[in-house]
Amino acid sequence: MIVRDFQTKSKKFLLNVSKAKELIVDCSKKQERHYQPVRISGTTVERVDSFRYLGVHISQDLSWSRHTNSLAKKARQRLYHLRRLRDFRLPSKVLRNFYTCTIESILTGNITVWFGNSTKQDRQALQRVVRSAERISHTELPDLQTIYYKQCQTKARRIVKDPTHPNNRLFSLLRSGKCFRSLKTKTERLKRSFFPQAIRALNQGN
Structure with missing residues (x-):
């Protein structure tokens, strides 16, 4: 063993x-x-049947409902403090900064690991927290899908620039030299996982 x-x-x-x-x-x-x-x-x-590792709840069936439920619960608790700041008539910029540091950071922690394979219902539950924060702060906030794609792009670019990274070989350019070759995926779970999504995000950004 x-x-x-x-x-x-x-x-x-x-x-x-x-x-x-x-x-x-x-x-x-x-x-x-x-x-x-x-x-x-x-x-x-x-x-x-599940285990929390580095802040992420990993379930034996690789579903992410338990993890997203935990995130939504924590984030909703922080909304109380955002409302208190609003009641003190602080400017929207301050409220937005508070949201980014204390609420968005919870919702997007390790987002490249779990967001791609989360269910529509789980994503909607998290997005409702964002919409609540928008109403409280009276400011437009980035949606989680946008943040997910941006973080995928950022992590993918780091891997591409690092030839010593063990997964650098997964990012191979096509003959045109402008887009990366898509990974072959046989299952929906693999298709929605980080590397295929990261390559798709890079190609859309080119």
Whole structure:
């Protein structure tokens, strides 16, 4: 087992099994499979159906409803403070800056990871928070789809400029030298994931 082998080879590595979690991601459409539990040093690792990693809730079916629900809840709580600032008659520019720093930053955290494969309902729930902030601040705010594409473009350009990046080879120019070659995708999940979307965003920006 990889974990046990790594723990054996690393003299300074100590794994706290009580805090470790096992998350099985199986996208197969075949009948449900049964997996043996992972045991480390005689202790069974707890199996979970979702796990929060670097602020992102990852579910075993790779759906993002749990994550977007968490984002919407946090962002709605911040709307209270935005209303309080409005009641103090602060200028719209200040309200917009507050929104960008405390609400938009929540809604768009790691957006290139999950937004592409989020459902229409999840996106609408998040966008309703943006519209509420617009009504409170009396100013136009960027929609999440626009922010998503811009962040895809930004991250993709960094990868293209870095020949040492492990995924640099995915961005290959066509003979024209103006557009990047689209990636072949067999599933809708892959089509809506970061790299195909990033290439599409780059080509639209050219």
